[in-house]
Amino acid sequence: MSLRDGYQPGVPCWVDTWRANPEEALGFYTELFGWDAQDTLPPDSPRSYYMCRLRGRDVAAVGSPVPEGAPAEPAWGTHVWVESADETAARVISAGGRVVVEPFDSLDGGRMAIVTDPAGALLGAWQTGAHKGAQVVNEPGAWAMSMLNTHDAERAKQFYGDVFGWETDTFDMGDGEITMWRVPGYVGGEPGQPVSREVVGVMAPAPDNVAPHWSVNFWIDDADVAAERTGRLGGKVVTPPHDLPGFREAELADPQGAVFSVSQLKPGG
Numbered sequence: 001m002s003l004r005d006g007y008q009p010g011v012p013c014w015v016d017t018w019r020a021n022p023e024e025a026l027g028f029y030t031e032l033f034g035w036d037a038q039d040t041l042p043p044d045s046p047r048s049y050y051m052c053r054l055r056g057r058d059v060a061a062v063g064s065p066v067p068e069g070a071p072a073e074p075a076w077g078t079h080v081w082v083e084s085a086d087e088t089a090a091r092v093i094s095a096g097g098r099v100v101v102e103p104f105d106s107l108d109g110g111r112m113a114i115v116t117d118p119a120g121a122l123l124g125a126w127q128t129g130a131h132k133g134a135q136v137v138n139e140p141g142a143w144a145m146s147m148l149n150t151h152d153a154e155r156a157k158q159f160y161g162d163v164f165g166w167e168t169d170t171f172d173m174g175d176g177e178i179t180m181w182r183v184p185g186y187v188g189g190e191p192g193q194p195v196s197r198e199v200v201g202v203m204a205p206a207p208d209n210v211a212p213h214w215s216v217n218f219w220i221d222d223a224d225v226a227a228e229r230t231g232r233l234g235g236k237v238v239t240p241p242h243d244l245p246g247f248r249e250a251e252l253a254d255p256q257g258a259v260f261s262v263s264q265l266k267p268g269g
Helices: 022-033 085-094 153-164 223-232
Strands: 012-018 036-039 048-054 057-064 076-081 098-105 111-116 122-127 143-150 167-172 177-182 199-205 213-219 236-244 247-253 259-265
Touching: 012 122, 012 143, 022 036, 022 048, 022 057, 022 223, 076 213, 085 098, 085 111, 085 122, 085 153, 122 213, 143 153, 153 199, 223 236, 223 247, 223 259, 236 259
Parallel strands: 012 057, 076 122, 143 199, 213 259
Antiparallel strands: 012 076, 036 048, 048 057, 098 111, 111 122, 143 213, 167 177, 177 199, 236 247, 247 259
C-alpha cells in the first residue's frame, strides 16, 4: 500500500472517466472496488465530478458530461503531473503529438491540457492546484499502473522522453520482456518490488486491430471474484483471469463499455 500526498513532474498521478450517465458507472465501481463516491461540484453546476474514495482517500473520479475533444465512447484516462500545462502542450506539438484540448483552468484551481502522442494515444497533462492526485495506490481497489498500448515503440520512446523526460527499462516477465517507463530520481512503487522504484508506467504492443491508447490497471483481492462480479453487475469479461509472473490478471469492461484491467498479487509477486 502507498499513501501519497502529491507526486512530481513527469509522474502519472490520477485516473478518471467521463460519461453521459455517471450514476450507472458509479453503481458498478462502488460495488466492484468498495469505493465511496461524492459529487464535489455544487448542486446547480451543469457538470458533476464524483470523487471516489477508499477509507476517505481519493483514488479515482467519474465525471459528466463528456468534455469536448474527449473520446465519445466511455474510457478511463490517465493524467501526468506537469509543472506547466502550457509549456507541456508546446512540447507535445514540437515532439509530433497533438493538443486535443488547449490548456484550461481545471476544477481544482490548477491547469490542464488534453493531448495525444504521435500515434493518437490520449492523456492529460495536469498542472495541479488544490487536488494532488491519487492519495492511495497499490492496494486492492486502488489504481496501480497505466499502460501505453502502441504499434510503434521506438517513436513512443522518443516522444515521451522529449515531453516528460521518461526513460525506458526492459524487464523479463518469464514469457517475454516488457518495457517500463521510468522517471530518473523518482521513488514510487513498493519496497522490495522486483523492478526499479523509478518506474511510472508500462508499454506493450497493441494488437493490430486496436488503436493506440493508454489503459489503466487496478489491484484487486481476487481476480476470479472480480470477473464473476463484473458479469453480475452488468459488465463484461474481455479477457478471463489468467496467470502472469507474480500476478493473476483479468481484462474487464464496465456496463457502458469502458475497459480496464485488474491484477491480483500472488504470493511471492
